[in-house]
Amino acid sequence: MANNNQSMQVIETVAQLQKVIDSHIAAGRTVGFTPTMGALHDGHMTLIRHSVHENDVTVCSIFVNPTQFNEATDLDKYPRTPEADASMLKKNGADILFMPSVAEVYPNGKKATVTVDLEGLDEQMEGAFRPGHFAGVVQVVHRLVEIVTPDRLYMGQKDFQQFSIIAKMLHNLQMETSLRVVPIVRAPSGLALSSRNVRLSPEHRAAAPQIHEVLKAVNSRKYRYSVADLQDYGMAQLALIKDFRPEYFMIADGHTLRPIADVRDTDYVVACVAVWAGDVRLIDNMIYKKPRSLQIFVPPLL
Ligand code: AMP
Secondary structure: OOOOOOOOOEEEHHHHHHHHHHHHHOOOOOEEEEOOOOOOOOHHHHHHHHEEEEEOOEEEEEEHHHOOOOOOHHHHOOOHHHHHHHHHHOOOOOEEEEEHHHHHHHOOOOOOOOOOOOOOOOEEOOOOOOOOOOOOOOOHHHHHHHOOOOEEEEEEEOHHHHHHHHHHHHHHHHOOOOEEEEEOOOOOOOOEHHHHHHHHHHHHHHOOOOOHEEEEHHHHOOOOOOOOHHHHHHOOOOOOOOOOEEEEEEEEOOOOOOOOHHHHHHOEEEEEEEEOOOOOOEEEEEEEEOOOOOOOEEEEEE
């Protein structure tokens, strides 16, 4: 549809959403879906624009999923801006905004019912530092995809480990949805856009673009040092930023997210970081090597 004059439907129940989606599918329309936790910014809008470009109907969900937060305070502090979100989505051509309650998403309780063998994709990085996080992510994305039954699912490279795990889930469960990954959208300063950025102090916000600078500096050295040395260098550079506390700087095989010894060991290499800026946790990443055959990333919108 992708028609800015068309009004966007805001739907809160699964039954109502499925009725609307079923009528679109019956009319032969394709459906693109972007799950989010709200506090939307231009990173999310880039996903929406790709969905509008590639599908007849674009659905965005806003659901702050309690089961993926390993700390209750993080869930409480998560920014919520529903009115601004709705107007941004409308402007960018979304057709349906789905804003379900926790009871709509988990009518039988929050206990997970789907299990996926993630083959170690969840062992390192976010999986190691946020226990239970990816079980919650798999649970919610599986449930939402089951409700929306999209042709295409849009996720951001910003959460590299997350999209890798969801790709595995879709594949293992033979779901009929293809994953489309959108490259990281950054502020002109280089800072990766994130809903959490609004919680940064002015000083931390001014310093945060250095995370991207460190990722680039390590990239430029990647053929001269071992991965262990590159990671140490990355950690040391991040620790130099005033008030910043790096949690990890990991250079991994992009296919398996397992450690590698040298960037020549595989054709797909990603560097991922997590850094605390005061009490705000930021993540970022950079692909250091990518196989040509990889089809999952969207081409740039002209
Ligand atoms: P969130 O609301 O943080 O759960 O994010 C919803 C989706 O937007 C996820 O697939 C994120 O990876 C994606 N996303 C968030 N920030 C960015 C960004 N700066 N660039 C690209 N995708 C993003």
